[in-house]
Amino acid sequence: MNLPVQPTFKHIKFLRLYTMAIIKLDHDFYDRKDVVKIARQLLGKILVTNRDGIATSGRIVETEAYNGIIDRASHAWNGRRTARNEVMYGGAGAAYVYLCYGIHHLFNVVTNSRNIPHAVLIRAIEPLQGIDVMLQRSGKKKIDHSLGSGPGNLSKALDIITAHSGTDLLSDKIFIADDGYRLPQSRIIATPRIGVDYAGEDALLPYRFIIKDSPYISRKKPRPGDGK
DNA sequence: ATGCCGATGTCCT
């Protein structure tokens, strides 16, 4: 599978697009103990969905690690286990999708081994492939920074819904791949996670990772130069 | 630029 060459924005040079064949991340990538490290390593990878033979994709530019039962911000904190979060306990390499605020479908990657409910929330992508389709799904007429920015928005663009929770990330429905792009460590910034103020001291942990200066990172307010 | 607000499924008290 190849990626298209056209840039997302003609007027913004940010991440170079690669055209070499892309390689799915395998089970061993997800089945590791350090979820924080995995969250960091997912930056720069490509998130792909296939629907009716149409592929849509984007480069991951923002992630958050949720460190299992000891993490107050995690759905699995203190061993919490419900029908909703059951997939977090099912082993590495599955999608965990849940509904947030009754409206937004948030996409996570389950990591670590069975019964260790680690997950990485994917918070933003730079749209790459199938932009027309993503615009249609999102109800937007023109591309701007919001298309893949924020966990609710990227799920909408890629057509990821709660019905996909439990989907194997080694399948073609949803997967993450390496297209050869190598992100310099100096481009990675760690910050506290968004929207987890309820988590006490855990809200301060540097478990959110962003690609420095990416225009696609989620933010509460538009930055100057947005729009148009 | 900042802040409020509504939408609303699932979990928790």
Added chain:
DNA sequence: GGACATCGGCATC
């Protein structure tokens, strides 16, 4: 009944 891993629109400054 309240909180929640959100978002966009609108009012106000």
